[in-house]
Amino acid sequence: MEFSTNFWWDLLDVAIFSSIGIILMLLGNFLIDLIIPCSFPEEIKKRNKSVGFVSAGINIGVGLLLRAAISNPQGTTIVVKETLLSGLLGSLIYFAIGIVFFMLGYIVVRIFNRQYNINDEIGNGNTAAGIMVAGIFIGLALVISGVIM
Secondary structure (H helix, E strand, O other), X not given: OOOOHXXXXXXXXXXXXXXXXXXXXXXXXXXXXXXXXXXXXXXHHOOOHHHHHHHHHHHHHHHHHHHHHHHOOOOOOOOOOOOHHHHHHHHHHHHHHHHHHHHHHHHHHHHHOXXXXXXHHHHOOOHHHHHHHHHHHHHHHHHHHHHHO
């Protein structure tokens, strides 16, 4: 079986963007962990499902943002040929925008929701709270990626 030169370049792109994706997902978890006053690694060790859901929401959200940035780096409805540099730059820019809005979304929910303390609920392992926050992150990522695409 022979592979074309494009196949090998595509495989290299997959490796590069997947590596960047993993790094940005880890960075996203680190940054969101700064505004939720519990240690994600420690809570995961304690089997805190709420933190697991929050982390999953971050990862899915970052993945959606990166996909949109790579698919359409110019933010137009015209499909353009992606270059590695523009894909990486777009990925970093939309990652930063996404994480800022994830943080803002979380803070807004925390401020306006007076019936319970979302920080405490996540820290105490309230699965429903984790799913709700994951939904906020995924929803925001869908909105942002819709604007990009």
